[in-house]
Amino acid sequence: MKVGVVTFPGSLDDVDALRAVGIAGHEAVALWHGDHDLKGVDAIVLPGGFSYGDYLRCGAISRFSPVMTDVIEAAGRGMPVLGICNGFQILCESHLLPGALIRNDHRKFVCRDQRLRIENNRTPWTSAYAEGDEVTIVLKNGEGGFVADDATLDRLEGEGQVVARYLVDNPNGSLRDIAGVTNERGNVVGLMPHPEHAVEDLTGAGTDGLGFFTSLVERAFA
Amino acid sequence: MPKPEILDPQGKAVHGALPRLGFSGVTDVRQGKRFELELDGEITDEVLAEVEKMAETLLSNPVIENYTVRVEAPSDEVGA
Numbered sequence: 001m002k003v004g005v006v007t008f009p010g011s012l013d014d015v016d017a018l019r020a021v022g023i024a025g026h027e028a029v030a031l032w033h034g035d036h037d038l039k040g041v042d043a044i045v046l047p048g049g050f051s052y053g054d055y056l057r058c059g060a061i062s063r064f065s066p067v068m069t070d071v072i073e074a075a076g077r078g079m080p081v082l083g084i085c086n087g088f089q090i091l092c093e094s095h096l097l098p099g100a101l102i103r104n105d106h107r108k109f110v111c112r113d114q115r116l117r118i119e120n121n122r123t124p125w126t127s128a129y130a131e132g133d134e135v136t137i138v139l140k141n142g143e144g145g146f147v148a149d150d151a152t153l154d155r156l157e158g159e160g161q162v163v164a165r166y167l168v169d170n171p172n173g174s175l176r177d178i179a180g181v182t183n184e185r186g187n188v189v190g191l192m193p194h195p196e197h198a199v200e201d202l203t204g205a206g207t208d209g210l211g212f213f214t215s216l217v218e219r220a221f222a
Numbered sequence: 223m224p225k226p227e228i229l230d231p232q233g234k235a236v237h238g239a240l241p242r243l244g245f246s247g248v249t250d251v252r253q254g255k256r257f258e259l260e261l262d263g264e265i266t267d268e269v270l271a272e273v274e275k276m277a278e279t280l281l282s283n284p285v286i287e288n289y290t291v292r293v294e295a296p297s298d299e300v301g302a
Contacts, residue, residue: 102228
């Protein structure tokens with residue numbers, strides 16, 4: 001598959017995301033925030049970082065980038081979209097995903113290997129996992145607290161839209177230990193931890209993150 | 223402003239610092255943002271409606287924040 005990774009001004013993990021896409025056996029395509037051009041990709045990753053310096057609110061300005069018009073339109077057609085960390089924040093600001101991400105409750109930046117449970121393997125980004133799989137994926141954020149009102153949280157739980165949950169120790173005050181969610185249709189996924197940093201044994205905590213990128217293939221040939 | 227039900231870690235930090243400086247009696251602190259927009263011409267209902275739209279679209283995130291719009295004449299500041 002052709003998988004695009006968007007670079008915004010201040011994106012940090014776009015190159016790692018492109019690399020992860022390649023390692024998973026896809027054609028990695030660099031996309032630019034200022035273009036109205038998705039270059040014929042089949043799936044899109046919005047990477048982590050500090051786009052626009054996190055000014056105003058994390059993701060609030062990127063959300064209005066030219067490319068986001070096309071991303072939102074493609075997501076509406078069912079194209080798989082994965083937002084990682086800052087990408088997750090952009091998807092929430094775009095209202096492609098419910099809820100919002102606020103400053104960590106303990107007010108400190110957190111950077112560590114995080115245990116997670118995959119709660120939903122029915123998305124194009126998680127089908128390589130089994131439901132209930134416990135994995136270790138790098139987490140690094142200052143504003144990663146997932147919040148939404150109780151009715152929304154109940155709906156997310158009821159509809160199986162919680163994709164991943166923090167295990168052992170909630171790192172940022174996310175309500176109900178939510179680390180990742182999906183939209184109603186299941187094609188758009190937001191995740192605070194960074195699977196693109198957990199795809200090779202040489203670096204990081206292992207290769208548990210690779211499944212987020214190989215899932216696309218397994219679905220295509222399913 | 224962050225909605226009342228949304229945790230405000232920054233406000234909490236400020237709240238924690240006040241007693242350390244000897245300021246007492248503060249029961250809570252919430253931290254928000256203030257934007258000053260300078261506009262051309264008269265502030266009509268249409269202009270105000272447009273500003274409300276700006277507040278709702280970009281300046282605030284309605285999922286976690288409330289906002290209020292207030293009109294001030296430039297002379298408010300100059301004359302102070």
